[in-house]
Structure formats: structure tokens, C-alpha cells
Amino acid sequence: MTNRVLILGGRGRIGSSVAQDLATHTQAEITITGRSPVAEGDYAKWLSSKNNWNLGTNVQFLLLDLAEVDKLREAIANSDLIIHCAGPFHYRDTNVLQICIEQGVNYLDVSDHRSYTSKALEYNEKAVAANVTAIINTGIFPGISNSMVRQCVEQFDKPEKIHLSYLVSGSGGAGITVMRTTFLGLQHSFEAWINGNWQLVKPYSDREIINFPAPYGRSGVYWFDMPETFTMPHSFPSVKTVITKFGSIPDFYNHLTWIAAHIFPKWLMQRRSTIEFLSHVSHFMTDVTNPFTGIGVAVRAEVTGMKDGKTGIYCANLVYANTALASGCGTGSIAQLLLEGKLQKPGVLPVEEALTTDLFIQTMASRGIEINHNWLEN
Structure with a gap:
């Protein structure tokens, strides 16, 4: 049937x-x-x-x-x-x-x-x-990224820290809805599991340079509220820290997003009309840059933990030409x-x-x- x-x-x-x-x-x-x-x-x-x-x-x-x-x-x-x-x-x-x-x-x-x-x-x-x-x-993230983490976690007797980094080129081949999701994620601080406690983190903060596989190389990522931040401390109880960070290619998109998260008034960012305006402008911009940057994605999952009485770090990397x-x-x-x-x-x-x-x-x-x-x- x-x-x-x-x-x-x-x-x-x-x-x-x-x-x-x-x-x-x-x-x-x-x-x-x-x-x-x-x-x-x-x-x-x-x-x-x-x-x-x-x-x-x-x-x-x-x-x-x-x-x-x-x-x-x-x-x-x-x-x-x-x-x-x-x-x-x-x-x-x-x-x-x-x-x-x-x-x-x-x-x-x-x-x-x-x-x-x-x-x-x-x-x-x-x-x-x-x-x-x-x-x-x-x-892809969340989704494939979660399974990449699980595969890394299974290498350890006691996993202790999860660090997830995501990088998307241009629009990623996605539509307006994904743009809306990005800007909606900038509206509020969120709780992250850090050193065994839930702590408030500001969205698009704490820029970190991650060495992704080719063709991306060293690229900036920022704190971003993802379901993994919330689910993985429950899925893997021994883990004391879960970090989820996101970045864009080209890098000037990151700086524009940082301005939206930290400079724009909160009351403005919490209006649906603002989200719609920013989403459509961003999508138009990526239509211009996509031919130069591509629409691919890179995911890096890094887990730190104890194996055979020693501390180790195990890493998984994925690169795909079309995010959608x-x-x-x-x-x-x-x-x-x-x-x-x-x-x-x-x-x-x-x-x-x-x-x-x-x-x-x-x-x-x-x-x-x-x-x-x-x-x-x-």
C-alpha cells in the first residue's frame, strides 16, 4: 500500500x-x-x-x-x-x-x-x-546538527561540553520565512546552559572565530537561540555547557545583524512590521550577493569530555552547497x-x-x- x-x-x-x-x-x-x-x-x-x-x-x-x-x-x-x-x-x-x-x-x-x-x-x-x-x-540546524552531536557524544565516557557553530552563505537557498526567523531570534535574551546553570545570553553576542572547512575557513559566529540550546542539556545529562552560535557569509551581514540586535530599540524590533521590512530587505540583498557567495551551509559540532580517564575533544564537520x-x-x-x-x-x-x-x-x-x-x- x-x-x-x-x-x-x-x-x-x-x-x-x-x-x-x-x-x-x-x-x-x-x-x-x-x-x-x-x-x-x-x-x-x-x-x-x-x-x-x-x-x-x-x-x-x-x-x-x-x-x-x-x-x-x-x-x-x-x-x-x-x-x-x-x-x-x-x-x-x-x-x-x-x-x-x-x-x-x-x-x-x-x-x-x-x-x-x-x-x-x-x-x-x-x-x-x-x-x-x-x-x-x-x-539541517536543528536536525542533522543534532545527530552530529549525538555521534560525537557517543565517543566519550562522560561528555561535558557541546559547542555547535553554524554558517550560512547568502540566503542559503531559503525564502522570506527563514529571514523572519533570524530577526525574530534577535528580539529577546535567552537562557543557555553554561557551567551547569541556566544563564541569560544576549542574541548575536560574543563573536567567535571558528575554523570551518573549505571553502569557508575562519569565519565569525555569534550566540543564537536554537532549540538545541534547550533540548541537549536534557538529552545528555552529564553535559554542563551547550553553546549554539550562528554566522553569515559575507561577513558584513553579521555586522548588520549585530546592529539590529544591539543598536535598534527593542520596541522597534518587537514590531511585526519591522520584522517584515528587515526580512524583505535582507532577502533582496542576498539575491544580489548569492551569485558571489553561493547558498551553502557549514555545520561544526565539537564535544569535549572524558574518555579513558583523559579529557578529549571530538569534532564533526559538514559542508553542503545548498542550505535549503x-x-x-x-x-x-x-x-x-x-x-x-x-x-x-x-x-x-x-x-x-x-x-x-x-x-x-x-x-x-x-x-x-x-x-x-x-x-x-x-
Whole structure:
């Protein structure tokens, strides 16, 4: 029997990248939703023409607004897996997740903010009782990055510190929604797990130079509020510090973002109209610079801990030419495992708790994503 996958918000760059991955690696019937109609009758042809992809004939389009609860409930009931890509998740409630649990349908999302993550995790017991596997924070970061950390953590008898660094070139191949997410992340200070205590950190602060693999090299990253900052202290109880930092290429984008975080009045940054203005201006700017910088991503996971009575540092690095496509691989690979019955873990879980390293390695290899590992001198 053919599996049916519903991708909410699938017209965006991330959602359509997930659809591309599923069309490549599964035989699932894929339905993508959007709030406005597509002019062309054949959505697969429209999407292929926009992205130069070949999705075949197994992709359909459904006009759906998440506020249409009855229509949403019906669409979920007629699906075997729901993939929630309708961000920004700063604004989202957990209604989709709740309906999935009620209907007994497995769930994935690309959520990228702790406000949503914390609300979703409250439904863990209900998901367990309903035998529903709900995995949150899938994608590239969070997502693939979480599994990279887990792989590093498993090298130690006692992991003690996690340092995650993310770098994106230009727009990363993503759309306006990702720009909104970036600026929304500058609105408030956030709690980070540092030396065994929760401490307030200012967004886009404490610039640090990280030596990423080629072609990026030494690049600046800054504190940024990510779900990993919140979930990993719980996933890995012996860890006393979790650092999540983000940066952009070219570097002048970092300085502009720093100004937005530290110079602009807080009341201005907390207005939706400001977020919309900055997001559209930024997206226009990246359209200009993308031909020179590319739209790739680099992820560096560094874990410090004890092994055989000695302190060591283990590092994992990933570089991929298209950030949005990498996110599609991260989510699509987990969806593939769920559809094939290779991954079943009832509950609401972040990626690092749900996905084993063996399965992670297999799915990344099948997608041609190479992750390099090495021990560093302490």
C-alpha cells in the first residue's frame, strides 16, 4: 500500500526541498499544502519548473490554511505521515501535533524555536499513549546538527561540553520565512546552559572565530537561540555547557545583524512590521550577493569530555552547497525511516533522542552527505 505524506507549508523553499527528497528516496504519495492557489493545475510541473526538479507524478497540491481546523483534521486523517513546514514557529501553536496524536498519525516538523519546542514536548506522554512517533526540530540546524552531536557524544565516557557553530552563505537557498526567523531570534535574551546553570545570553553576542572547512575557513559566529540550546542539556545529562552560535557569509551581514540586535530599540524590533521590512530587505540583498557567495551551509559540532580517564575533544564537520536542500535531506531522511518502519519511537522527541547514529549514518550516505570526524589536541 502506498504511503501518503502531507507536507504543511510545502510551497516554501524548505517544504519543497523536503518534497524533493521524499520523491527521490520513497514511493510515497505526497500532498503539499499552501494558503493560496497555484495557477497551473499540475503542481508537480509547477514546482519542477521553479526548481528544475523532477518530482514525477506523485505530488499533489491542497489549498489549506491551518486555521481551517475541520479541513486540516480531514487532511491529517487521510495521511500516514504529517510534516509541518509552515513556519515561522515562533507564532505557531501545537494544534497540528495535537490532531496527529488524536488521529494516531506520525508527525515531523522543522521547528526552530524553543517556544514551540517547549510546548510540543508537553505532549510526550499523550503521544506515547497513542503510539505516535512525533519528532521535532528536523532539518539541517536543528536536525542533522543534532545527530552530529549525538555521534560525537557517543565517543566519550562522560561528555561535558557541546559547542555547535553554524554558517550560512547568502540566503542559503531559503525564502522570506527563514529571514523572519533570524530577526525574530534577535528580539529577546535567552537562557543557555553554561557551567551547569541556566544563564541569560544576549542574541548575536560574543563573536567567535571558528575554523570551518573549505571553502569557508575562519569565519565569525555569534550566540543564537536554537532549540538545541534547550533540548541537549536534557538529552545528555552529564553535559554542563551547550553553546549554539550562528554566522553569515559575507561577513558584513553579521555586522548588520549585530546592529539590529544591539543598536535598534527593542520596541522597534518587537514590531511585526519591522520584522517584515528587515526580512524583505535582507532577502533582496542576498539575491544580489548569492551569485558571489553561493547558498551553502557549514555545520561544526565539537564535544569535549572524558574518555579513558583523559579529557578529549571530538569534532564533526559538514559542508553542503545548498542550505535549503540540506534541510530537505535532514527531514526527508527521517520521514523515509518512519515510512519504511525502521524508526518507531512513540513520544514527542528532539532528533538527538529519536534517531540512532547507525540510521543517521546510513541515510546521510544514501544522500551523498559527507561528515568528517577527527579528534583534536586538547
